[in-house]
Amino acid sequence: MPILEVNNICKTFGHTQVLRHINLSLEKGQALSIIGSSGSGKTTLLRCLNFLERPDQGVIRVNGETLFDADDPSTQSEAAIRRKRLRFGLVFQSFHLFPQYTALENVMLARKLLAAEQPDFKARKREILEEIEAQANLLLSQMGLSNRASNYPHQLSGGQCQRVAIARALALHPDILCFDEPTSALDPELTGEVLRVIRDLAKQNTTMIIVTHEMTFARDVADHVIFMDEGVIVEQGDPAQVFEHPEEERTKQFLSHYKQG
Amino acid sequence: MKLILEQMPIVVNALNIGFLQTLKLFIVTLVGAFPLGLIIAFGSMSRFKPLSYVTKLVVWVVRGTPLMIQLLIIYYFPGLILNNPIWGGGETGRFLAASTAFIFNYACYFSEIYRGGIQSVPVGQQEAGLVLGMKKSQIFFRVTLLQMIKRIVPPMSNEIITLVKDTSLSRIIALQEVIWAGQSFMKGSHGISGAIWPLFFTAVYYLIFNGILTLLLGRLEKKLDYFR
Numbered sequence: 001m002p003i004l005e006v007n008n009i010c011k012t013f014g015h016t017q018v019l020r021h022i023n024l025s026l027e028k029g030q031a032l033s034i035i036g037s038s039g040s041g042k043t044t045l046l047r048c049l050n051f052l053e054r055p056d057q058g059v060i061r062v063n064g065e066t067l068f069d070a071d072d073p074s075t076q077s078e079a080a081i082r083r084k085r086l087r088f089g090l091v092f093q094s095f096h097l098f099p100q101y102t103a104l105e106n107v108m109l110a111r112k113l114l115a116a117e118q119p120d121f122k123a124r125k126r127e128i129l130e131e132i133e134a135q136a137n138l139l140l141s142q143m144g145l146s147n148r149a150s151n152y153p154h155q156l157s158g159g160q161c162q163r164v165a166i167a168r169a170l171a172l173h174p175d176i177l178c179f180d181e182p183t184s185a186l187d188p189e190l191t192g193e194v195l196r197v198i199r200d201l202a203k204q205n206t207t208m209i210i211v212t213h214e215m216t217f218a219r220d221v222a223d224h225v226i227f228m229d230e231g232v233i234v235e236q237g238d239p240a241q242v243f244e245h246p247e248e249e250r251t252k253q254f255l256s257h258y259k260q261g
Numbered sequence: 262m263k264l265i266l267e268q269m270p271i272v273v274n275a276l277n278i279g280f281l282q283t284l285k286l287f288i289v290t291l292v293g294a295f296p297l298g299l300i301i302a303f304g305s306m307s308r309f310k311p312l313s314y315v316t317k318l319v320v321w322v323v324r325g326t327p328l329m330i331q332l333l334i335i336y337y338f339p340g341l342i343l344n345n346p347i348w349g350g351g352e353t354g355r356f357l358a359a360s361t362a363f364i365f366n367y368a369c370y371f372s373e374i375y376r377g378g379i380q381s382v383p384v385g386q387q388e389a390g391l392v393l394g395m396k397k398s399q400i401f402f403r404v405t406l407l408q409m410i411k412r413i414v415p416p417m418s419n420e421i422i423t424l425v426k427d428t429s430l431s432r433i434i435a436l437q438e439v440i441w442a443g444q445s446f447m448k449g450s451h452g453i454s455g456a457i458w459p460l461f462f463t464a465v466y467y468l469i470f471n472g473i474l475t476l477l478l479g480r481l482e483k484k485l486d487y488f489r
């Protein structure tokens with residue numbers, strides 16, 4: 001059974017139909033790349049998965065459980081959505097770290113707030129907080145940021161900020177981690193360090209959906225590739241297949257921009 | 262000069278009492294206008310259009326007319342026009358009327374500052390919180406609030422310093438604040454009459470008090486300098 005099933009998602013803003021009948025599925029431990037020109041609806045798709053937008057139509061299932069069904073209002077209550085969001089993580093293009101907290105505090109904040117809701121929190125407070133801190137430190141060291149734990153975001157480079165943001169998302173153990181152009185806001189010399197940690201995550205079989213304009217990376221890291229255009233999935237398949245032998249005219253055209261550049 | 266030195270203890274004593282009233286009005290205004298301003302800010306940002314329009318209209322009127330006129334209207338209107346002198350006579354009544362006018366006026370100014378502060382925190386902050394499973398209230402108190410405070414401290418400081426000086430407007434309804442106390446020595450009071458220097462001397466009170474405030478607010482601003 002796939003870990004994620006998306007059936008027939010549609011989303012309209014005003015008069016623009018941004019997503020049209022999106023269907024996709026993802027197996028546990030696999031990485032999916034989504035490519036496509038700007039405005040094709042990639043961000044909107046990730047925002048729907050993270051419940052930042054509400055699809056007009058369609059169903060989202062994780063591990064067989066229906067998280068969202070546009071026809072079933074009982075799946076859409078505010079309180080239920082907060083819990084369901086935790087199935088997904090989202091790494092934003094422009095990081096959105098909390099500026100008043102250190103790197104370590106950024107990673108720990110949401111975990112701490114959730115832990116306080118546990119019934120045994122009062123009794124085991126110290127132990128739980130120590131656990132959270134140890135885990136956050138471990139994540140930062142995996143991101144190569146051990147010596148940056150006590151720095152504030154404005155003291156970090158863009159690449160370092162994005163790695164903190166990845167650690168912050170991982171701290172909640174999402175089933176599926178989504179990346180929205182994680183290197184697009186970075187200077188070219190800083191993209192490498194971020195792509196490297198995402199590659200490492202792929203090696204550890206983290207289930208991921210990665211929207212990116214880094215074509216070589218999209219091809220190497222993914223088990224499956226989707227090409228989107230004007231809110232439609234035009235073509236999808238094995239990376240080697242889609243990148244080497246695209247079938248659709250629009251895919252060929254899109255990829256040709258990158259081959260020349 | 263010798264005369265002034267002789268009059269000094271008497272004058273300072275009277276001015277102190279007046280300044281206490283100034284201080285009281287200042288503090289009461291802040292205590293009332295800080296929360297009321299926030300409520301007005303939320304009103305003007307409300308998605309319920311009629312509420313937001315009415316709030317914005319009220320703010321526009323209050324900010325567009327002199328505080329002195331508002332003071333006069335609030336003090337005299339109930340008694341003269343409605344035949345219902347709710348403020349009563351005496352110093353207490355004048356203080357209540359002045360407080361009401363000042364709180365309302367300053368709440369309208371503060372509301373605009375709050376609004377700017379809230380809107381200047383990028384939506385991405387809230388979305389990052391949501392995606393991390395935080396509740397709306399947790400996002401407000403743990404993420405947005407401090408960033409908002411950091412942004413409103415400088416404009417708030419300006420308003421607070423202005424308020425210190427504006428309290429003197431309450432002289433128009435004969436509230437016995439420091440200017441009133443200084444002026445009383447012109448007509449005659451405590452055995453001193455025809456002395457104009459006490460009126461000018463009140464400026465020293467404002468200067469010293471504003472100096473202290475500027476220092477404190479500057480320190481707060483520095484404290485929030487640790488992030489951007």
Ligand SMILES: Nc1ncnc2c1ncn2[C@@H]1O[C@H](COP(=O)(O)OP(=O)(O)O)[C@@H](O)[C@H]1O
Nearest residue numbers: 013016018036037038039040041042043044045
């Ligand atoms: N909140 C919104 N309101 C109106 N239109 C939007 C909104 N968000 C996105 N769009 C529009 O939806 C289309 C797809 O946007 P987006 O999902 O950001 O594409 P991509 O991430 O592939 O560049 C664009 O035309 C964009 O202008």
Ligand SMILES: [Mg+2]
Nearest residue numbers: 042043044181
């Ligand atoms: Mg996008």
